[in-house]
Amino acid sequence: MSLTTLITGANRGIGLALTHACLRRDDQVIACCRDPYHAQQLHKLAEIYPKLAIHQLDVSEPEEYQQLKEALAGTPIDWLIANAGLYGPPEQALGQTDYFAWQQVLAVNTLAPLRLVETFMDNLLAGEAKSIVVISSVMGSISENHQGGHYLYRSSKAALNAVLRSLALDLANQGVKAYAMHPGWVKTDMGGQAAPLEVEDAASTLLLTLERLDAASSGKFITYDGQQLPW
Numbered sequence: 001m002s003l004t005t006l007i008t009g010a011n012r013g014i015g016l017a018l019t020h021a022c023l024r025r026d027d028q029v030i031a032c033c034r035d036p037y038h039a040q041q042l043h044k045l046a047e048i049y050p051k052l053a054i055h056q057l058d059v060s061e062p063e064e065y066q067q068l069k070e071a072l073a074g075t076p077i078d079w080l081i082a083n084a085g086l087y088g089p090p091e092q093a094l095g096q097t098d099y100f101a102w103q104q105v106l107a108v109n110t111l112a113p114l115r116l117v118e119t120f121m122d123n124l125l126a127g128e129a130k131s132i133v134v135i136s137s138v139m140g141s142i143s144e145n146h147q148g149g150h151y152l153y154r155s156s157k158a159a160l161n162a163v164l165r166s167l168a169l170d171l172a173n174q175g176v177k178a179y180a181m182h183p184g185w186v187k188t189d190m191g192g193q194a195a196p197l198e199v200e201d202a203a204s205t206l207l208l209t210l211e212r213l214d215a216a217s218s219g220k221f222i223t224y225d226g227q228q229l230p231w
Contacts, residue, residue, distance in 0.1 A: 003127075004078050005079040005081060007029065008082055009033060011036075023045060059115075084112060085108060085135060124176065140180075
């Protein structure tokens, strides 16, 4: 069955790889990014896959959600994947906190996924799969924090996990499933070249894992290969 998947931050990294993986399984993909005009890799995919639609969405700009909502009116969405993310400045040790940057990181990593769900709830309920995925990180796990530091990024992902858990509980009676996914340490602009995972492999494995998940896994924090993480 062909599904419709909306992905934010789809122009690079894990978002681009997820876009390609969804297209390969014959999904209709709504690829959203801040600057579609310069999203060259997405446009190359669009030349190959007619089921790819590219839309502008800066997830930190509230008015752009409304514009996209109007463009997608009446379109059922099966998978809503909140992938767009921001690490923030490299210096995140105690005593180096950039509080303005922290607000930006929280706006993209924590507030934006909830705004995405609230904006496209009607589309999601009209879909068959009714699934929400937020791309989190093991760095958002409080139990797995054994090194400290990274205050901005860690806190934004821990807060995202809390948002996801509430979404899963609040929407369960409407048949909606919600998952927080750790994509692994991948070779992207954010992950760096020292990362052990190729982004295409991580995205393909993550997608296969999602296909196996059911309502019993909703509200859980899961790795790209299906292992449950502690909060």
